[in-house]
Amino acid sequence: MGVSRRDALRLGIGTAALGLLSGCALDTSGAPGGTGSGALVFYSTQLSTTAEAESVRRQILTGFDREVQFVADSSVTKLLDRVRAEAQAGTSNLGLVGALQGELATLHAEGLLRDMTDVVESLDDRGFTARYLDLARVDGRYAFVPWISASYIMAARREALPFLPPGADLQNLTYDQVLEWSRAVQRATGSPRFGLPAGESGLLKRFLQGYAYPSFTGGVNTTFAGPDAVPMWEWLREIWATTNPQSVTYGFMQEPLLTGEVWIAWDHAVRLVDALQTRPDDIVSFPAPTGPRGLGYLPVLGGLAIPASVPDPQPSIDLIRHLTDPARVSTTVRTVAWFPPQSLDSIPGGLPPGVGQEAQTLQRMVETPGALASSLAVGLGGQSGAYDKVFTDTFRAIALDGADIRDTLANQAVALQGVLDTAGAACWAPDPLGQGVCRVG
Amino acid sequence: MRRVLGYGGAALLAGWILVPIWFVVVGAFSTADSVYTYPLAPWPDWSLESMRFFVTSAGVPQALLSSVVVALITGVLTLLLAAPAGYALARFVFPGASAYRLTVLATRAFPVVVLSIPLAVFFLQWGIYDSVWGVAFMHTALALPFVVLMVAGVFAGVPVDIEEAAQIFGCSRFGAFRRAVVPNAAPGLAAAGTFAVLLSYNEVFAASILTLQEPTLPVFVLTGLTQAPLPFRYAGALFLLAPAFLFILLIRRRLVGVGGPTLR
Amino acid sequence: MSVSSPRPSAALPYLLLLPSVAYLVIFFASPMVQAFGLAFTSTTGEWGLTSLSAMVSDDRFWPAVWTTLILLVVLLPIQLALALAMSMIITGRLRGRGFWLYVFLLPLGVSELGAGILWYSIFVEQGWLNTVLQGVGLIDRPVIWLDYREPWRVIGTIVVAEAWRSTSLLVIILVGGLRQIPKDYLEAADVFHAGPWQRMRHVVLPLLRPTIRTAMIVRVVLAFEVFATVIALGGTATDTLATQANRAYTEFQDAHLASAYGLVILVVSLVAVGLVLAALPARRERGE
Numbered sequence: 001m002g003v004s005r006r007d008a009l010r011l012g013i014g015t016a017a018l019g020l021l022s023g024c025a026l027d028t029s030g031a032p033g034g035t036g037s038g039a040l041v042f043y044s045t046q047l048s049t050t051a052e053a054e055s056v057r058r059q060i061l062t063g064f065d066r067e068v069q070f071v072a073d074s075s076v077t078k079l080l081d082r083v084r085a086e087a088q089a090g091t092s093n094l095g096l097v098g099a100l101q102g103e104l105a106t107l108h109a110e111g112l113l114r115d116m117t118d119v120v121e122s123l124d125d126r127g128f129t130a131r132y133l134d135l136a137r138v139d140g141r142y143a144f145v146p147w148i149s150a151s152y153i154m155a156a157r158r159e160a161l162p163f164l165p166p167g168a169d170l171q172n173l174t175y176d177q178v179l180e181w182s183r184a185v186q187r188a189t190g191s192p193r194f195g196l197p198a199g200e201s202g203l204l205k206r207f208l209q210g211y212a213y214p215s216f217t218g219g220v221n222t223t224f225a226g227p228d229a230v231p232m233w234e235w236l237r238e239i240w241a242t243t244n245p246q247s248v249t250y251g252f253m254q255e256p257l258l259t260g261e262v263w264i265a266w267d268h269a270v271r272l273v274d275a276l277q278t279r280p281d282d283i284v285s286f287p288a289p290t291g292p293r294g295l296g297y298l299p300v301l302g303g304l305a306i307p308a309s310v311p312d313p314q315p316s317i318d319l320i321r322h323l324t325d326p327a328r329v330s331t332t333v334r335t336v337a338w339f340p341p342q343s344l345d346s347i348p349g350g351l352p353p354g355v356g357q358e359a360q361t362l363q364r365m366v367e368t369p370g371a372l373a374s375s376l377a378v379g380l381g382g383q384s385g386a387y388d389k390v391f392t393d394t395f396r397a398i399a400l401d402g403a404d405i406r407d408t409l410a411n412q413a414v415a416l417q418g419v420l421d422t423a424g425a426a427c428w429a430p431d432p433l434g435q436g437v438c439r440v441g
Numbered sequence: 442m443r444r445v446l447g448y449g450g451a452a453l454l455a456g457w458i459l460v461p462i463w464f465v466v467v468g469a470f471s472t473a474d475s476v477y478t479y480p481l482a483p484w485p486d487w488s489l490e491s492m493r494f495f496v497t498s499a500g501v502p503q504a505l506l507s508s509v510v511v512a513l514i515t516g517v518l519t520l521l522l523a524a525p526a527g528y529a530l531a532r533f534v535f536p537g538a539s540a541y542r543l544t545v546l547a548t549r550a551f552p553v554v555v556l557s558i559p560l561a562v563f564f565l566q567w568g569i570y571d572s573v574w575g576v577a578f579m580h581t582a583l584a585l586p587f588v589v590l591m592v593a594g595v596f597a598g599v600p601v602d603i604e605e606a607a608q609i610f611g612c613s614r615f616g617a618f619r620r621a622v623v624p625n626a627a628p629g630l631a632a633a634g635t636f637a638v639l640l641s642y643n644e645v646f647a648a649s650i651l652t653l654q655e656p657t658l659p660v661f662v663l664t665g666l667t668q669a670p671l672p673f674r675y676a677g678a679l680f681l682l683a684p685a686f687l688f689i690l691l692i693r694r695r696l697v698g699v700g701g702p703t704l705r
Numbered sequence: 706m707s708v709s710s711p712r713p714s715a716a717l718p719y720l721l722l723l724p725s726v727a728y729l730v731i732f733f734a735s736p737m738v739q740a741f742g743l744a745f746t747s748t749t750g751e752w753g754l755t756s757l758s759a760m761v762s763d764d765r766f767w768p769a770v771w772t773t774l775i776l777l778v779v780l781l782p783i784q785l786a787l788a789l790a791m792s793m794i795i796t797g798r799l800r801g802r803g804f805w806l807y808v809f810l811l812p813l814g815v816s817e818l819g820a821g822i823l824w825y826s827i828f829v830e831q832g833w834l835n836t837v838l839q840g841v842g843l844i845d846r847p848v849i850w851l852d853y854r855e856p857w858r859v860i861g862t863i864v865v866a867e868a869w870r871s872t873s874l875l876v877i878i879l880v881g882g883l884r885q886i887p888k889d890y891l892e893a894a895d896v897f898h899a900g901p902w903q904r905m906r907h908v909v910l911p912l913l914r915p916t917i918r919t920a921m922i923v924r925v926v927l928a929f930e931v932f933a934t935v936i937a938l939g940g941t942a943t944d945t946l947a948t949q950a951n952r953a954y955t956e957f958q959d960a961h962l963a964s965a966y967g968l969v970i971l972v973v974s975l976v977a978v979g980l981v982l983a984a985l986p987a988r989r990e991r992g993e
C-alpha cells in the first residue's frame with residue numbers, strides 16, 4: 001500500500017490550505033468590516049447601479065485627501081438595519097450616509113442622525129435652493145445636507161410625434177391627450193407602445209402616488225377612494241390597454257425606449273437619461289401631463305447625513321464639503337445625471353445633450369401653471385413597503401385583472417388606513433397637512 | 442446510422458446549451474448601438490467598451506478576493522463536515538441512516554432568503570456579519586446536504602477490501618481510514634469539495650443579504666447589473682461566466698467521477 | 706471478519722454524523738425555528754395566525770401556489786429526460802466525451818440571477834428568439850413572448866430557462882448512477898440485439914431507478930426555491946411562492962410575511978418529496 005509519503009504530502013497541502021484560511025481570519029478580525037486601512041465608509045442607497053457606483057469611485061471621489069470606501073446598495077432595509085445595529089452596538093463603521101429624503105427622515109425620527117445645522121450653515125456659499133433646504137429641515141434643525149435631486153418626467157421616440165393629437169403641445173399635454181396619442185400610435189403600428197415601469201424594480205408606485213392621484217384628485221390618501229379617483233383609474237385602465245404588456249418586467253424605461261419596444265414612457269429622469277444620451281436625436285423628453293387638478297409631480301431629493309454614533313464627524317464633514325463643491329457637483333450631473341439641489345446656472349461649462357434636455361424639461365415642468373408638488377411619504381417608517389403595496393395591488397387588480405374600480409378602492413382603502421394607523425403617520429402634501437393620523441378618503 | 446443519430450442528438454443538446462451563451466458573448470462584445478438595434482446581429486462587432494469597464498472596475502479585485510476566500514472556506518469546511526457523515530453512510534448499516542439522508546436534503550426545502558434574515562441577526566451578534574466568514578458559513582450550510590450524499594457515494598466506491606487489509610496489517614480503524622481509504626477517495630472528495638466551491642461562487646442572494654462592504658464578485662457585479670444598461674448586463678454576465686467556465690473545464694471529469702449522491 | 710458490519714461501537718456512525726448534524730442545527734434549524742416564530746407572530750409581536758392569514762387572504766397567494774406546482778410538474782419530466790439523454794451521451798460510445806461532458810456541465814457556472822438576465826434577453830420582444838424566428842421567416846413581426854395575459858406562454862419561457870439552467874446538477878447525479886451499471890449487463894443486452902430503446906427500457910432504467918429517485922428528490926427540493934428566473938421573465942405579474950417570500954422581505958420589509966411563505970414552501974416541498982418517495986418506493990438493489 002503506497003500510502004505514507006503521498007499521504008503525508010496531501011495532508012501537508014491540507015494543512016497549508018488551513019493555514020492560509022486562518023491567515024485570512026486574522027486579517028478580517030483585525031479590521032472589523034474588512035476595510036483594513038481605516039477608510040471612511042460612505043454608504044449610499046442611491047447611485048447603486050454598477051456604472052453609477054464606478055463613476056462615484058473614479059470621478060466624484062477623486063481629489064479627496066482621505067481614502068473613502070463607497071458602498072452602494074439600493075436596499076433601504078439594509079441601510080436601516082445597519083445604522084440601527086451600529087447605534088445599538090455603539091460602533092461607527094459608516095461615516096457618511098447618502099439616501100433619499102424619506103429614508104433619512106426615518107433615521108432622523110429614530111434619533112440616529114447627527115444635527116447637521118452647523119454644517120448646512122457653514123455651506124451657505126453653495127447656494128442650495130430654498131425649497132430643498134426646507135425639505136432637509138425637520139423640527140427646526142437640519143437632518144441632512146441636500147446632495148442630489150431629480151424628478152420623474154416623460155420621454156418618447158421621435159417617430160411617435162406625428163401621432164400627437166391635433167393641437168396638442170408636447171410640452172404641455174393633458175392626461176387625455178396622452179391617452180389619445182398612445183391609442184393613435186397603437187392604431188398605426190399595430191402594437192401597444194406605451195410603457196410604464198411596472199417591473200420588480202420599477203417605480204410605477206411613484207407614478208400612482210405622485211402623478212396620477214394628485215393630478216386627478218388633488219390629494220393622495222385623503223382622496224384615495226373618493227369620486228375623483230374613479231376617472232383616474234379608468235384612465236389607467238385605458239392607457240394600460242395601449243401599454244406594452246412587457247411593462248410588468250420593466251425596471252428602467254430607457255432600454256425599451258432605445259430598442260423601440262416602447263415609444264412613449266414615464267420614468268425617473270435618471271432612469272431615462274441613457275436613452276437621451278445614447279440617441280439624443282431620436283428621443284425627446286417632455287413634462288408629465290396635466291390632469292383635472294393640475295400637474296402633479298414628485299420632486300426627489302437625496303441628502304447626506306452623518307450617523308449620530310460617529311465619534312469624530314470632521315472627516316465626514318470634509319467629505320460633504322468635497323461632494324457639494326461646484327466642481328464635484330458638475331461631475332455628478334455629467335456622469336450620473338442626478339441634478340444638484342442648486343441652480344443649474346452655477347454649473348461651469350454646460351451639460352451633455354441628454355442631460356441638458358432633461359434639465360430643461362424639469363424646469364418647464366416645475367414652472368407649468370398648476371404644477372402641484374407632492375412630498376415623498378413622510379413618517380411611514382417600517383410601513384413604507386406596505387404603503388406602496390396598497391397602490392401596486394390596486395393597480396394590479398384594476399388594470400391587469402380588470403376588477404371593479406369602486407369595489408377595489410373600497411377594499412384597498414381599508415388596507416391603506418391600516419397602514420397609516422400602524423405607522424401613526426399624519427397627512428403629507430398634496431393632502432392637507434394636519435394633526436393626527438391621516439384619514440383615508 | 443445509429444452513430445449519426447447519436448452525434449446528431451449530442452450536437453443538438455450541445456447547441457441548446459451553447460447558443461444562449463453565444464448570445465451573451467455577442468452582446469458583451471458589441472457596441473451599445475448594435476445591442477439596441479433589432480433584429481440583433483448574430484456576430485459581435487468586437488467593441489471592447491463594455492468588457493473593459495468590468496475588467497478595470499475599481500471594486501472588482503476586492504470582490505474577486507472575497508469570492509475566492511469565501512469559496513475556499515466553504516469548500517474546506519463542507520468537506521470536513523461531510524467526510525465523516527459520508528463515511529458513516531457508506532460503511533455502516535444503522536437505524537436512522539435513511540432518515541438522516543432525507544432530513545439533510547429536506548433542509549434545502551426552506552427558502553434561503555427567509556433563512557438569511559434570522560441568520561443576519563445572529564451574525565451581527567457574533568460579529569461576523571459582512572465578513573467572509575458569515576457568507577462562508579451560510580454557503581457551507583447550503584452545500585452540505587449535497588456534499589454529504591456525494592461523499593457517501595465516493596466512500597461507497599472505495600472497496601472495503603483495502604480497508605480490511607489495512608486493519609489486518611495492524612492499522613486501527615482510523616489508521617486504516619487515513620492510510621487506505623483517504624488516498625483512494627481523494628479525487629472524489631476533491632470533486633465534492635469543488636462542487637461546494639462552485640455553489641458558493643454562484644450564490645448571490647444569501648451573500649447579498651449578509652454582506653455590505655465585503656460583497657462577493659457575483660454580488661458586486663450582479664446586484665447592480667439588474668438595473669444596468671443592456672450592454673453592461675451582457676458584459677457583466679460574461680465577466681462572471683468566464684472564471685466559472687474555466688473552473689468547470691479543470692474539474693469536469695472529477696465532478697461526474699464521484700459516483701453520484703445516493704439516497705436509499 | 707467484515708468491516709461493513711462491524712461492532713466496534715454501535716455509537717460510531719452516530720458520532721460520525723454528529724458534526725454535520727450539529728452544523729445544520731446551528732445554521733439551518735435554529736434560524737428556521739426563529740422563522741417559524743416570526744411566521745406565527747404579527748408585526749406588533751402578538752402570537753397568532755395574523756401573518757399566515759394575511760398571506761392566505763392576499764390575492765396573489767393562490768395563483769402563486771398554482772404557478773409553483775405547475776412549474777414543478779411541467780419541469781420535472783422535461784429535465785429528467787434531458788438529463789438522461791445528456792448522461793447517456795457522456796457515458797456512451799461517442800467520440801469527444803470530454804467535450805460533451807464539459808458543455809453539458811457549463812450551466813453549473815451560471816447563477817440564477819445570471820440565467821434570468823440571459824433568458825430575458827432571449828425572450829424579450831426585440832430579443833434573440835424573435836431575431837432568429839424572423840430571420841428564418843417563421844414570423845413576420847416580433848412576438849411578445851413575455852405577455853402576462855398569456856400565462857402559459859410566460860410559464861413556457863420560465864420552464865425553458867430553468868431546464869437550461871438547472872439540468873446539469875441532475876446530469877452529475879445520473880452519470881454517477883450510469884457508471885455503476887455493470888458493463889456486462891449492457892453487453893448482454895447487445896448480444897440479444899436489443900435496440901437502444903429496449904436497452905433503455907429494460908436494462909438501464911430499472912438499474913438506474915435509485916439514482917433517478919435521488920435526482921427527482923434533489924430537483925423537487927430545489928424547485929421551490931427558484932425565484933430569480935421567475936422574476937426576470939414573469940415580472941410582477943407572475944408569482945410563485947418563492948418570489949412572494951422574496952418580495953415580502955425586500956419590498957414590504959415584512960419578515961413575518963416572508964417567514965410565513967417560507968413555512969408554506971417547506972410544507973409543500975416536503976409533501977412533494979413524500980409523493981416522489983411513494984411513487985418510486987425503494988427496492989433493495991443488488992449490493993445495497
